[in-house]
Amino acid sequence: MKKKIVVIGGGFAGIQLVKNIDEERFDVLLIDQINHHQFQPLFYQVATSQLEPASISFPLRYILNKKDNLQIRLAKVISVDATKQNIESSIGAFSYDYLVIAIGCQTNFFGNEEIKKHAFTLKTTYDAIQIRNHILQTFENIISAMKVKERDCSTSSS
Template sequence: MNTKKKKVVVIGGGFAGVQCVRNLDENLFDVWLIDKLNHHQFQPLFYQVATSQIEPSSISFPLRNVFRNKKNVHVRMAEVLEIDPAQKMIITDIGDFTFDYLIIAIGCKTNFFGNMNIEQNVFTLKTTYDAINIRNHILQTFEDIISAKKDEKQALLNLVIVGAGPTGVELAGAFAEIKQHVLPKDYRELIFLLLKSCLLRAVPTR
């Protein structure tokens, strides 16, 4: 290793982190890419995983594989817990890493706009694991509907999507597609006309 190289720690292997690491000159920098997940996620297609249209592996790319040919890049799967700027060090759940330069590319969290009721009761869609959770929940719900009592059925046949931005609209559209073309073939016992989807969008209050 060239000791004159500066050490760059990049936290986050999402779009920003991966693009940044790709562009760091390997003659000048040794790079440590730290992410709590071991794979890059292609978030725009989470909705297709959530509705069983594609497999999780189609949108998850192991970071070690992405940087296999970059000898100056070291990937570590770790959650960053704290940053100590004075010591030029990050503290993670697998140990500490020092740096000359630190790049923080940790993305964002779901915004519930202070609505605790929603926060406590919904599935979020920010990771591949979230998408798999939604997919499993939908499929489990259809299994439950088959054996549910008549008066319990309708509640299980309501799908509510909170947030009518691009993700909410895409999810609702994909769900409409599987309702029409896929689910009736797999769950022949169910009457899919009874399935209601509801897309909620906030409007300004007076």
């Protein structure tokens, strides 16, 4: 019977690994909390309205459609029990023979709670959209403020 490899995370690391696993020897389960790969180096372009989010989002099932021995599940992994070789996720438990944790990293605020509270992060497409919306809204606010100022000036001079 084939051994089962569970890979958590369909980022650069997880995808590269899954692509290279020997299908004859292993069954593979890829779990990610989103069902598409996010091309992080282009987050800046989404955040600054130069690219649409869809341009940097690639469905995991499309990228890996040539793999016969692969299952993909949309779930957030909550905990790992290494003794029982079991993981708990938002859609239930999965057992494994080998586990690969490729979940990337989180933004480091270096212990500064004020920055954490107020800063924008840029680790997901959703973050990039939040920044883009904030920039666009700020420009809208500037235009509104300028219009009010123009109106006030013309009222006071007449």
